[in-house]
Amino acid sequence: MKVLLVGNGAREHIIGKSVKRSSKNPDLAVFASAHNPGLMELAASYQIGEMSDKTAIIDFAQRQKVDWAIIGPEACLAQGLVDDLEQAGIMAVGPSQALAQIETSKSFARELFKEYHIPVNPEFMIFDSPDGVEEWLDHLRGQFVIKPDGLTGGKGVKVAGDHFKTMNEGLEIIRQLLDLGQRVVLEEKLIGQEFSLMTFTDGRHAVHLPAAQDNKRALAGDLGPNTGGMGSYACADFSLPFLTPDDIKAAQKINEQVIDALKSKTGRPYRGILYGNFIAVNKGVKIIEYNARFGDPEVMNVLTVLRSDFTDICQGIIRGNLDKVKVYFENAATVCKYLVPAGYPLNPVKDVTINVGAVDQQKVDIYYAAVDQKKDGLYLTGSRAVALVAKHPDLFAAEKIVEAEIDKVIGPLQHRRDIGTPKLINSRMESLKKIRS
Ligand SMILES: Nc1ncnc2c1ncn2[C@@H]1O[C@H](COP(=O)(O)OP(=O)(O)O)[C@@H](O)[C@H]1O
Ligand SMILES: [Mg+2]
Structure with a gap:
């Protein structure tokens, strides 16, 4: 093969x-x-x-x-x-180009959920011109999110309170996008805890992966600009500490409904990995967005605990008989942390070497990202450089293992020490508890 x-x-x-x-x-x-x-x-x-x-x-x-x-x-x-x-x-x-629209067009995704009565949308409207924009923003009372309707490499979406403070600042961003001929989705800002639930599918059958949580902000305490993802964790019970069993069931069912809706809409089966970026809110879960492939870093959590033959799953997806493939995951927690160039994401150092030679690969797995192997060393190319992943029955033990090995990496790098720690996870549990009480 x-x-x-x-x-x-x-x-x-x-x-x-x-x-x-x-x-x-x-x-x-x-x-x-x-x-x-x-x-x-x-x-x-x-x-x-x-x-x-x-x-x-x-x-x-x-x-x-x-x-x-x-x-x-x-x-x-x-x-x-x-x-x-x-x-x-x-x-x-x-997926094919048409089916990948679930990721590549945020308006396609929102319209699909609406058309097929999948109750995961915040309030939203789609605009090609400034007509009606101000009225809509008034309706959302200034708590809105601006989404350009295409792939923006994680750098296009602007959230009220984070990326702009006032209605007028938001309007200015929207006007600039519309002037460029860019379609925008303007939606209600949801308050809650985000998580990822990915599903293997051949378009007819679904196999759900363990839930995971990415950490998008560059700095500890969820500060600093958004990034491609600084690291992620997943738990031995395949859920997350702040979620109820009903949240997980709801997320799985939503992915299944989306797979069915995509088939009805396009007439073709979605074959691949469907990645739901959910947010647990006051009542139940909603969708932030879908991706049409594995999430990075979350893929490093879920494939680390996969016990079945991955090629059997891939062939099941391609052949349409995924229901015949037995898929098992190990009940273990995983913590994945990215080492990124100093100054990432705004002013990353690059074209300098790093050295991971002292890392104990019996304790963690190393995955290489934005690096270039040259004759005289491993060079940073400006984006997330290497990820270290530890697996352990206990989440917090896994976190400590990763940190100990990160200490051995040499180079102008930074990472988030708080990912997977009790402090950060407790704060997330408390925050959702408050929203739901
Ligand atoms: N409706 C929303 N409410 C609150 N936050 C949102 C909303 N939509 C997006 N966000 C935030 O913005 C981030 C990026 O948005 P997303 O739709 O995932 O676009 P992309 O990953 O393509 O940049 C999300 O991870 C989330 O934190
Ligand atoms: Mg996203």
């Missing part, structure tokens, strides 16, 4: 590792835009190219005679890579 893996971040590193762990001894053909040392070690062939170059990716896949493909980055899904691979006779884990 030979598998094409597209992408070169930490997400793809653990996907590749999970493929290689299979008892079927598959070979990996990796199409990447940088030299990820972890993936290079796993891959039988490693091709450097542009993620946007579909022709090069398909050409590589055909030369390598891969049996199937798995796509990491959302940008590839947005460009219809899965459609083109299928045209070339290569089935992929990942």
Whole structure:
């Protein structure tokens, strides 16, 4: 068996590792835009190219005679890579361009939930011009969120109170977007605790993964700018400390309803990973957004505890018989922390080397992200650099293990010490308790 893996971040590193762990001894053909040392070690062939170059990716896949493909980055899904691979006779884990709209268009997603009566939307309206914007913002009493209607790499969404303080500041942002011809979704600001619940699906059957929580802010105490995600944790019971069993059941059912709605809407089954970014609110759970692929960093929590053969799951997704695959997860907690360049995300240092050689890989797993392996060392390229992941029956023990190993990494790096600590988790439990009381 030979598998094409597209992408070169930490997400793809653990996907590749999970493929290689299979008892079927598959070979990996990796199409990447940088030299990820972890993936290079796993891959039988490693091709450097542009993620946007579909022709090069398909050409590589055909030369390598891969049996199937798995796509990491959302940008590839947005460009219809899965459609083109299928045209070339290569089935992929990942949705077609039309189905990926659940991530690539926030208005498509909101409209879909509305049309199929899935009760997860905040109040929202979609605008292509300034007509009616002020009235709508008055209606939302200034507590609103501005969402450009496309992929913005986690940097487009603006939240009242965080990114702008007054109605007029918000209006100015909206006007600038509309002037550029950008469609915007203006929605009610939800108050609660965010979490992620991902589901494997072949479009008809669903297998839910353990819930996880990412930490988006750059600095401890949830301060500083938003990032791609500074780290995440997941618990041995597959839930999260602040959630009730009903919250988890509700989130799972919502993912199933969305899978069905996508099939009705497009006439085609969604094959891949559906990632619900939920928020536990006053009453039940709502949706912040959907992603059409594994979350990074949460993938490092869920695949670390996967006990079944990952390639069986992938083939079940592709063949439409995911119900025949037995999927097991180990009851263990995981903590994942990213080391990021000093100054990240606004002014990250780059083109300097780091050294992870002293990390004990019996204690933690290392996943490489925005680094480039050159002859004289491992270079920072400006984004999240490496992730360390520990697994332990006890969440707080896992956190301590990660911290001890992070101390051994050398370079101009920073990370969030508070992720997975009792202090931060208790504050989240207290905060939701207050909202729900
Ligand atoms: N309706 C909302 N209410 C409160 N916060 C929101 C809302 N929508 C988005 N956010 C916040 O903004 C972040 C980014 O929004 P999201 O829709 O996930 O876009 P993206 O990940 O594409 O930037 C979310 O993780 C969440 O913290
Ligand atoms: Mg998001």
